[in-house]
Amino acid sequence: MSYSTQMEAARQGILTEQMKVVAAKEQIAPEKLMQLLAQGQVIIPCNRLHTALQPNGIGASLRTKINVNLGVSRDCQDLDMEYQKVKAAVEMGAEAIMDLSSSGDTRAFRRRLTAECPAMIGTVPIYDAVVYYHKPLRQITAQEWLDIVRMHAEDGVDFMTIHCGMNRETAARFKRNKRLMNIVSRGGSIMFAWMEMTGEENPFYAHYDEILEIFRAYDITMSLGDACRPGCLADATDSVQISELVTLGELTKRAWDKDVQVMVEGPGHMPMHQIAANMEIQKTLCHGAPFYVLGPLVTDIAPGYDHITSAIGGAIAAANGASFLCYVTPAEHLRLPNAADVKEGIVAARIAAHAADLAKGIPGAADWDYQMSTARKNLDWEKMFALSLDPDKARRYRAEAQPEKEDTCSMCGNFCAVKNTNRILDGEIVSIFDE
């Protein structure tokens, strides 16, 4: 091949197989897609060793994508069982799986993902380094941190969260500017702790060019981690968050200089009225790189329902420019999610993504709703189920409460506005009781 990354190919005017697949899926002209890739406004994360991948694009003009976090953990070290969860998540519509494995044989699981899973695979090398070396944190060397990145690259990972924005300057600003929730990013807090204990610069920042070379060689997408994302409404859009974003914008340009694809991770917890402004600020500071949001959760007070608080924030973020939503489950802030939580989280994220796509006018998005409402107007229940985001739940709900008449539901029965209006417009008599 005469190019290293999709970005380099686009810049050279080469239409890759991945671009063709994505352009067809997105109902976008291949030339337009290529232009967006060349400018960094769209990414196609695709490690050349991830042969099972069915590529997807993320970014401007494309359908909003969702990510699901899974992985082996202290609670579930059974690789097969965890892989079944991954398969289920992909079937439910997740375009990406982030493997946050934090216990056991993390490498075997990661390799299984890139050997078998058609969704793009992301990882956070910081977590895995802590598991892999299994020694006191401060004894991990700068070289060892980087070795983990290289290992993940060889394992076929499509994108990695690299917490290089948490450098000594960011750490100093964080300590100067008091926040309520401090650091809530797992990787960010580990790197902050490591820097505080060793006195050294963040190796991901210090050796950023070396990481870019690795990423370029495999075509891995850089996901710039937001170590200082706000962990509560009171910290949202503060100086610590925004100044880290300034650094991430600089790192974006450095990656693009080497044709490395980039996305930027975002908040977090954030009141509704700040979300659109954050999307605008990200666009300018990070030069339009795709924005990957973790929420945002629009209130702190609903543990057990953070799939809803984040669906509200995610929908607003995506409608205002974010391209990629990390799912949040009802278990957020409380425990590791179980299978039911994962499903709830995926459905909520897909609702947010689709609602935003309708608002953004993404080609084809409104057709789905039009078909559903046509089925609804015709009281065609089988078609409504088939078109539902979760056909099983829709079918079960209706089956659990028998309606008076087969064509209505138990909510309104003979009062059904749809049925009665259809009949009147057809010149029939509507009497509600005497039929």
Next chain:
Amino acid sequence: MSYSTQMEAARQGILTEQMKVVAAKEQIAPEKLMQLLAQGQVIIPCNRLHTALQPNGIGASLRTKINVNLGVSRDCQDLDMEYQKVKAAVEMGAEAIMDLSSSGDTRAFRRRLTAECPAMIGTVPIYDAVVYYHKPLRQITAQEWLDIVRMHAEDGVDFMTIHCGMNRETAARFKRNKRLMNIVSRGGSIMFAWMEMTGEENPFYAHYDEILEIFRAYDITMSLGDACRPGCLADATDSVQISELVTLGELTKRAWDKDVQVMVEGPGHMPMHQIAANMEIQKTLCHGAPFYVLGPLVTDIAPGYDHITSAIGGAIAAANGASFLCYVTPAEHLRLPNAADVKEGIVAARIAAHAADLAKGIPGAADWDYQMSTARKNLDWEKMFALSLDPDKARRYRAEAQPEKEDTCSMCGNFCAVKNTNRILDGEIVSIFDE
């Protein structure tokens, strides 16, 4: 008393007991509240016969309120059982209960509500007329429709949905302008059917002044029903919806001329990007009367999850000016909700309302989130549970998955960013594994 309604009292400069209660709850100056009431920007629905009422205000500058639909039906004719649902809903934070009873002894249930329930009570006389007279729809006379309104007034109802916007002019425009879902308002469809079958004008429109006299006598709030609210995204903000809103704006002024309090009902199904514009249009056309939204649902394709589609739309609507959210449950479009559905719907509506209050800067709203995040930072689980919107679920979720360490949760365990950052800032060593 020297005044009929709260609006008249406010216009005369009389500070009523209800105003004092509401002003204290809302952290607003009584004089400011009185001014908003006089201008129709705020309402305090309070039938003088509803002696159990603990009054609440709805409108500009006040906390967003939520309504829960309940009532005896073919499926549940047990008055005690249904009343227990009402009590539970009020305990979960519903400020209003709409009694949509459609079967059995509806009057006994309604009277029980106004005798015992501290929440404001709303009804839709059209539904009850159909049940009460139990005869072919077209045989109900204009006088009989009005008699039901009078009966509800005497029973102590605080606000009634009156579908007077569905007049002959609106019906003609609806027939001229094709829509996908036609009419999805139950009351609106019944009135449309009645007009089509009898050839008569909508009696609620023809005798609007007579209804206003009744409302004035008891201080009932007029809730102007939106018969033509969009029932799918394709019909949103169409000529039929907007022209009915024009009529509702005219009817608002006529009510205010008689010192009758008014709110205006709104959409419905609506894509996210149209919601803010709809709130603005409503403000001008209806002169700032409080807006009571039924959703809006931001996509049609998620039956089983419409508490989430409407939480997204409701939050955006309320942040942009709506004052009152009707809850939507996961059972919407599928069946009558059961007790679990009602709870899910209430929680989702409260999340939407609170998220909007944070965005609107309602006094005191942010304190709750600040307290929660302070507890979270301190890893004070008991306090987090106590501050949760649903303490039982939060407690249960955590209890179901034992963490490695008592102060963390099973999501991150020793990787807990909050704990590790707290420790580093306290000068401790963070090692994750060697402790």
